[in-house]
Amino acid sequence: MSYHDIIVELDGHVETITINRPQAKNSLTYRTYDEMEAAVRESTARCLVITGAEGAFCAGDDVKQVMANPDSKPGESLARNPRTTPLADALLHTDIPVIAAVNGAAVGWGMELALMADIRVASERAKFGELFVLRGLNCDVPGIGRLADAVGRERAAELLFTGEVIDAPTAHAIGLVSRVVPHDQLLETASALAQRIAANPPLAVQAIKQGMREALDPDWDALGVWVSQNLARLFQTNDHKEGVASFLEKRDATYTGT
DSSP states (O other): OOOOEEEEEEEEEEEEEEEEOOOGGGOOOOHHHHHHHHHHOOOOOOOEEEEEEEOOBOBBBBBBIIIIIIOOOOHHHHHHHOOHHHHHHHHHOOOOOEEEOOOOOEEEEEEEEEHSSSSSETTTTOEEOGGGGTTTTOOOHHHHHHHHHHHHHHHHHHHHHHHEEEEHHHHHHHSSSSSOOOOHHHHHHHHHHHHHHHHHHHHHHHHHHHHHHHOOOOOOHHHHHHHHHHHHTTTTTTTHHHHHHHHHSOOOOOOOOO
């Protein structure tokens, strides 16, 4: 399959998926979501590395295309078909180990993307933030189902309720990432770890990942329906419209609870 928004490279048994929209800080359009989902579902690698083109890991949804475009009606789509986001479904159910090589900002759905990895390796330039509340929305399933497991319920609540953006050392200190490395060593470090994993017996590695999912993960399908139903409602609120408008107009938002 040929791709427009991502680059897929195979090195032995390790596949690297790079979001390649640097002009938009690797933010996600509907096409980017579709291409990444296809790449994950079609992969036969023993380990996946996900990263972003230089400048950012992933700045979340492309607000202009996904939220502010009058032809894009995500709330209506979610109301008609409440479900786990297809890319999230692919990543949360794959038996292939996933490493996120976080080379810059991982915010909004970019942080959700990082949370779906089994291991997060961060550049010293990495930043993390669950920005959904600032757009009048709740986060997607990884923020609810994985963040507290990584950093504890209280710290997760603080990040989710405030939309705070934290730097790489803070992310490491609270357990969000496994290690922080110099920026120019990030892909080398993540790839070496991926190759080490890929060299192990693949059926055993897959079984371990399946067991961790059984022991630690919630029912993603049920959670996905709940998230979709709430997002469908929140997309219709004035606070969501104000959150998007204030972002595009580069001003402080005023929320009214309506």
